[in-house]
Amino acid sequence: MIELEGLTKRYGEKMAVNHLTFAVRPGIVTGFLGPNGAGKSTTMRMMLGLDRPTAGDVRIDGQHYDRLKDPLKYIGALLDAKAMHGGRSAFNHLRCLAESNGIPRSRVHEVLDTVGLTSVARKKAKGFSLGMGQRLGIAGALLGDPRILMFDEPVNGLDPEGIHWIRNLMKSLATQGRTVFVSSHLMSEMALTADHLVVIGQGRLLADTSMAGFIRENSRSYVRIRSPQRELLLDVLHRAGVTVVETGSGTLEVDGHRPEDIGELAAQHRIVLHELSPQQASLEEAFMQLTAESVEYHAHADTPLGTVPPPPAGERRGPQWGTDWKKG
């Protein structure tokens, strides 16, 4: 169990993390989602006592990180794959960590085996690929057999086989009753692994909800229509009071109406339809919509977060999507 209470980090004028309050519970995979630069890594560093919060508090099983005796036995973390001395062998890297926390050397062999690095255990870490480095980092996180595990962007730069392996690992760790907290900037990745979702944007908490709840609340359904009699159809829909969005590729999108209604309306006016399909916006879009709102929220600071209207449908696929996303 990790508990954050009003956690805040300010760098000069910039609020990197702004009053975050949430708890990460055991037994499930909690996804920590936000665009690049949203403050995910800063939050995780504060959880580990690496960065000092400007205000607020983080507790690991009720204790401050630096009060934990042998912290690797409580919480294991993968922050970045290359947080190790490249001149040291994989075995010696893990051995240093194990010794500092009173973990027996046999455990080093065990975790090397778990992540599949036994054959290269005596090789220097600088010769490792990104995927191997990531595995070594995960071995370090598993070393103390901790009840809490934390992974910062674990699938970054991995091949499909590695991604698959990490997903299964996280799920099995959660099934064993451990607390698993994993960050990502990819909603699609979270959808496959996380049971619970904490979304932040610009350092603020945007959502703290179950994965299913998030999908229900944030996904948009609409009807996609293609017709050779496009102008006529537009005219008919307009007269019926149906709002239509024209997309660049010549298809039309309609929000808030059932495909049956649209089909019947078209039939009445003898309009030929080539496509009439119900669509569900992807989770990626739902996530982008949510974080796009966090930008809007800044512009109208007096509007409560929950009541901010979604941006007009026509703009949802505009080029402004993602332009606020900072690399970092």
Place this chain on the structure above:
Amino acid sequence: MAATQVLRSEWTKIRSVASTLWTLSLAAVVTVVLGVLISLLSKNEFDDMSAKDRLSFDPTFISFAGMSLGQLAMIVFGVLVVSNEYSTGMIRTSLSAVPQRGTFLFSKMAVATGLAFLVGIVTSFVAFFLGQAMLGSHRASISDPGVLRAVIGGGLYMTLIAVFSMGVATMLRSPMLSLGILMPFFFLISAILGNVSATKKIGQFLPDQAGNRIMQVVTPVDDDVPYGPWGGLGIMALWVVLAVASGYVLLKRRDA
């Protein structure tokens, strides 16, 4: 968090990187070889020296002449031990494992200091005996007054140089920046300040100028240095304490 666990971990860390072996053996070899060569040259030149120079002739100190270059390798050792953590990103892993930053830093320094002392003291004795062997009839004996103190002092001097470098590297974090400041300082700037008459008064209080007093047995003629061998080493130790304390305070305060 038991300190013995962290000490053991730091011992594994320091043994498992190649730079430890390279820097320490370079420090020893350069100090000894250069000391031998300079001792040999000094013996051959003794007969051409002025009476004043002969009175100031200090065979013990001459056998440590290689230390002026050997200490640079000691500086690299001290800097790398600390700044390796930062340049590789290992520091975040290390501090996650050992969040008590004082325990982390002082365990690391204790291990590295012990190793530097061991290498320093062995180097100092070897440099002395080989140097004296080269000096022939002008040699000093280990049983002469002040000589044993100077030889042990040589080991202490090298150790303190390494610890000072560790303190500076803890402050600056970057290996390039640390070396870029320490190397020219100890190789050039300190020597210049100590030899130019206008700055001599300040120069003699710099860590290396004050510290290497411990290796002198014969006080030079018209010497006006206001401290003795142990006083000089004390001044150097104060510099070391200052560097380490500043490094500790910064490490404690900073985000990793």
